[in-house]
Amino acid sequence: MGKNIKKPAKSDNGEIDFSAMDSGEVLRFLGTNLEGLTVAEARRRLLANGKNEISQERETNIFWQFLSYFKNPLIAILLAAALISGLMGDIASAAIIVLMAFFSVILDFFEEYSAGKAAKKLKEAVKITAVAVRDGKKREVKAANLVVGDIIFLNAGDLVPADCRIISADDLFLDQSALTGESFPVEKGAMAVDKRNLLFLGTSVISGQATAVVVRTGKNTEYGKIASALAAPEPKSEFEIGAAKFGLFIARVVLFLVLFIFLVNVVKGLESGDQFQYKIIQALLFSVAIAVGLTPELLPMIVSVAMARGSMRMAKKGVVVKKLSSIPSFGGMDVLCTDKTGTLTRNKITLVTYVDINGNTDIEVLKAARANSYFQTGIENPLDEALLDVKDAPAPDMEKIDELPFDFERRLLSVILASRNKHLLIAKGSPESVFDRCAVYRARGIFQEFDAAAKTRARNQYHRLSEDGNRVLAVARKEIKAAKEAYSKEDESGLEFLGFVSFFDPPKSGVKDVLRDLGSIGIEVKIITGDNELVTQKICQETALPVLGVLTGNQIDQTADQALRELALKTTIFARCSPMQKNRVIAALRAQGKVVGYLGDGVNDAPALKGADVGISVDNAVDVAKEAADFVLTKKDLAVLQDGVLEGRRVFSNTMKYIMMGLSSNFGNMFSAAGAVVFLPFLPMLPIQILLNNFLYDLSQVAIPADNVDDDWLCKPRRWNLDFIKKFMYFFGPVSSLFDFLTFFVLLAVFAAPESVFQTGWFVESLATQVLVVHIIRTRKIPFVQSRAGKYLLAGTFAAVAAGWIIPFTPLGGFFGFQPLPLPLALALAGISATYLVVAEIAKRIFYRRHFEMF
Numbered sequence: 001m002g003k004n005i006k007k008p009a010k011s012d013n014g015e016i017d018f019s020a021m022d023s024g025e026v027l028r029f030l031g032t033n034l035e036g037l038t039v040a041e042a043r044r045r046l047l048a049n050g051k052n053e054i055s056q057e058r059e060t061n062i063f064w065q066f067l068s069y070f071k072n073p074l075i076a077i078l079l080a081a082a083l084i085s086g087l088m089g090d091i092a093s094a095a096i097i098v099l100m101a102f103f104s105v106i107l108d109f110f111e112e113y114s115a116g117k118a119a120k121k122l123k124e125a126v127k128i129t130a131v132a133v134r135d136g137k138k139r140e141v142k143a144a145n146l147v148v149g150d151i152i153f154l155n156a157g158d159l160v161p162a163d164c165r166i167i168s169a170d171d172l173f174l175d176q177s178a179l180t181g182e183s184f185p186v187e188k189g190a191m192a193v194d195k196r197n198l199l200f201l202g203t204s205v206i207s208g209q210a211t212a213v214v215v216r217t218g219k220n221t222e223y224g225k226i227a228s229a230l231a232a233p234e235p236k237s238e239f240e241i242g243a244a245k246f247g248l249f250i251a252r253v254v255l256f257l258v259l260f261i262f263l264v265n266v267v268k269g270l271e272s273g274d275q276f277q278y279k280i281i282q283a284l285l286f287s288v289a290i291a292v293g294l295t296p297e298l299l300p301m302i303v304s305v306a307m308a309r310g311s312m313r314m315a316k317k318g319v320v321v322k323k324l325s326s327i328p329s330f331g332g333m334d335v336l337c338t339d340k341t342g343t344l345t346r347n348k349i350t351l352v353t354y355v356d357i358n359g360n361t362d363i364e365v366l367k368a369a370r371a372n373s374y375f376q377t378g379i380e381n382p383l384d385e386a387l388l389d390v391k392d393a394p395a396p397d398m399e400k401i402d403e404l405p406f407d408f409e410r411r412l413l414s415v416i417l418a419s420r421n422k423h424l425l426i427a428k429g430s431p432e433s434v435f436d437r438c439a440v441y442r443a444r445g446i447f448q449e450f451d452a453a454a455k456t457r458a459r460n461q462y463h464r465l466s467e468d469g470n471r472v473l474a475v476a477r478k479e480i481k482a483a484k485e486a487y488s489k490e491d492e493s494g495l496e497f498l499g500f501v502s503f504f505d506p507p508k509s510g511v512k513d514v515l516r517d518l519g520s521i522g523i524e525v526k527i528i529t530g531d532n533e534l535v536t537q538k539i540c541q542e543t544a545l546p547v548l549g550v551l552t553g554n555q556i557d558q559t560a561d562q563a564l565r566e567l568a569l570k571t572t573i574f575a576r577c578s579p580m581q582k583n584r585v586i587a588a589l590r591a592q593g594k595v596v597g598y599l600g601d602g603v604n605d606a607p608a609l610k611g612a613d614v615g616i617s618v619d620n621a622v623d624v625a626k627e628a629a630d631f632v633l634t635k636k637d638l639a640v641l642q643d644g645v646l647e648g649r650r651v652f653s654n655t656m657k658y659i660m661m662g663l664s665s666n667f668g669n670m671f672s673a674a675g676a677v678v679f680l681p682f683l684p685m686l687p688i689q690i691l692l693n694n695f696l697y698d699l700s701q702v703a704i705p706a707d708n709v710d711d712d713w714l715c716k717p718r719r720w721n722l723d724f725i726k727k728f729m730y731f732f733g734p735v736s737s738l739f740d741f742l743t744f745f746v747l748l749a750v751f752a753a754p755e756s757v758f759q760t761g762w763f764v765e766s767l768a769t770q771v772l773v774v775h776i777i778r779t780r781k782i783p784f785v786q787s788r789a790g791k792y793l794l795a796g797t798f799a800a801v802a803a804g805w806i807i808p809f810t811p812l813g814g815f816f817g818f819q820p821l822p823l824p825l826a827l828a829l830a831g832i833s834a835t836y837l838v839v840a841e842i843a844k845r846i847f848y849r850r851h852f853e854m855f
Contacts, residue, residue, distance in 0.1 A: 242720020
């Protein structure tokens with residue numbers, strides 16, 4: 001770089017702002033010129049800076065990647081329990097536990113392993129070529145081999161191969177909707193206005209041509225930054241974080257109880273003196289059996305089956321579930337952030353109004369605008385398509401004579417048409433440009449001078465239409481009495497101002513109802529878009545979405561993280577946002593404890609889709625967005641969103657039933673065992689009996705994923721609440737233990753039960769109470785009356801209890817160390833079990849009255 005080059009301007013993020021420099025300064029700063037780089041210099045820069053490719057995270061060895069999933073605390077507990085079961089000789093239980101653990105790990109592994117496809121899709125999307133100048137000659141160069149300083153040429157239909165600064169342009173319009181979310185084509189040129197002299201990788205040229213210089217390549221482009229965000233490790237969902245915390249909690253409880261029981265038995269063995277070694281082995285076996293009993297080994301299976309069933313039900317309604325573990329997060333979602341273009345809106349521009357200077361509908365304005373669009377041959381854009389799509393509008397009955405194409409200086413396009421032996425010039429374009437060329441307007445059929453007052457009235461009408469979020473064009477005409485062979489820009493003067501045509505990208509049908517329904521089930525909707533705030537506010541108005549506040553991308557950049565967290569909660573619209581700004585808003589909301597869903601369909605949405613707890617895309621989204629999403633809506637009816645949320649809540653509800661079951665009855669029984677070893681001269685239950693109890697209990701719960709769910713569980717977001725789980729355990733555990741101790745008293749004091757009878761009696765009582773209590777725990781309502789379990793759960797629970805009570809009376813009972821129970825004792829135990837269920841129902845009502853706010 002030469003010594004006279006002034007210091008380049010920098011943007012807010014510290015990067016060089018090439019848009020603020022004139023083209024000559026950019027070329028000098030980049031060490032290039034219009035003759036392009038030499039082949040040797042291009043090769044040197046390519047070696048120094050790397051290829052113009054989207055970088056990806058270095059792939060981890062697949063073996064170590066698989067092993068990393070065993071760091072999950074719950075998986076570790078399950079494998080430890082399986083090892084212990086195997087050492088005790090219970091090979092069947094060990095095999096079942098291992099299979100369930102590995103099934104869960106393999107499922108998660110393959111989900112995460114396939115997630116890298118999003119970044120690969122981005123890389124594949126830019127495998128294109130470009131025309132660049134090398135050694136002073138135009139050459140076709142692979143986009144991957146472009147370097148900073150290359151001079152390239154772009155024409156209609158081309159994909160932009162790198163981030164570039166325009167040197168010159170003619171009638172250049174780009175489609176940036178996939179990258180920025182803007183519905184309308186964006187006009188580009190060499191002028192430094194609103195960064196319109198910059199072109200971005202991944203956008204496409206709709207019309208016109210340009211010469212540009214490459215200023216950023218590969219990972220340094222805006223597109224590359226999105227790919228980098230996708231290649232980064234995906235943040236854990238709220239459900240996964242909650243499950244990990246629960247696993248650690250259970251691990252601590254298990255460790256405490258096992259150590260306590262083992263130490264008590266060791267002390268008692270030392271005191272007795274005889275058969276010390278045998279008692280220590282029995283104590284160890286009993287302790288590890290307790291550990292197996294406390295371990296929720298079915299939890300991964302319960303969650304996996306519940307989510308699999310949920311995904312099948314959702315698929316029937318038009319939702320493809322790409323990541324099963326996101327289904328519970330769907331149910332816990334309390335904030336839905338959505339892009340506007342293509343998700344809330346149709347992404348199809350529609351003509352809204354055609355009005356005169358006073359805002360009155362005027363068919364003459366529509367006729368003139370349609371004629372201009374019908375005959376013009378320059379820029380093909382959705383605005384002209386919208387005009388030509390108007391139903392029942394009169395077709396032009398004129399002949400085209402000439403055309404004055406659009407350019408950035410005039411900012412309008414005119415056609416000259418022959419009609420009834422006269423020539424008519426019709427102009428359509430930027431309102432301010434049209435105003436400057438008008439001399440008259442018509443009011444009540446009479447021509448009036450288009451003076452300063454009239455221009456002010458027209459400008460006010462233009463602003464009113466714009467404030468409604470519409471794209472507005474002005475229309476004017478002039479009758480040319482003396483026909484000419486050729487027309488020029490000078491003929492665009494002394495025009496008659498006709499009025500305005502305005503356009504809007506309308507919301508999809510049913511969106512208003514969807515947003516209302518989501519609000520009714522506790523989900524707040526926020527819009528994060530690359531479009532401007534006026535258009536977005538119009539969408540909110542159309543969909544009846546209340547707007548609490550508005551933040552633009554520039555304001556987000558100027559706001560510190562902590563302040564943004566507070567502002568994000570109070571803001572409904574985030575407008576003019578870049579992909580990274582969208583992701584920052586998502587992170588701010590999650591940092592405030594929100595479970596965030598994001599709905600988007602463009603490249604610019606991919607980082608936010610990955611960064612949210614729940615990423616949702618639509619069937620017509622770009623591949624990158626669909627790869628980054630957790631869910632893809634195959635139907636354009638967004639009402640399936642609500643179905644997905646409710647399905648997520650059903651999955652989480654049934655997961656919580658299993659957890660609360662284990663923490664109330666199962667934990668209570670194990671706690672009772674810890675108390676019993678203190679005063680009993682023998683083990684309250686043999687290790688093999690504990691494992692049988694646990695096996696029958698687990699079998700009874702297999703049907704939980706198919707259980708019915710009460711409406712009150714579906715009315716608001718549901719999520720992990722470890723405090724609630726602990727309170728539930730501390731409240732119901734002692735209730736269960738109280739009846740266990742009552743059973744101990746009856747067995748010893750009333751029936752003087754010997755060791756084997758005692759163990760049999762407590763086995764049948766503990767099995768009945770911990771299995772049947774699911775009907776109490778599964779609902780806040782009155783069981784069997786106001787809320788009934790699913791038929792498979794009903795059958796499974798009563799079958800398990802029946803099996804447990806019958807086994808002692810069969811030859812199989814001897815194998816497990818059981819003794820047949822006398823009828824009076826069996827009836828007493830049945831009475832204790834029934835009483836426990838009644839007390840558990842009363843306790844449940846007391847608990848929920850005290851902790852209603854946590855439910």
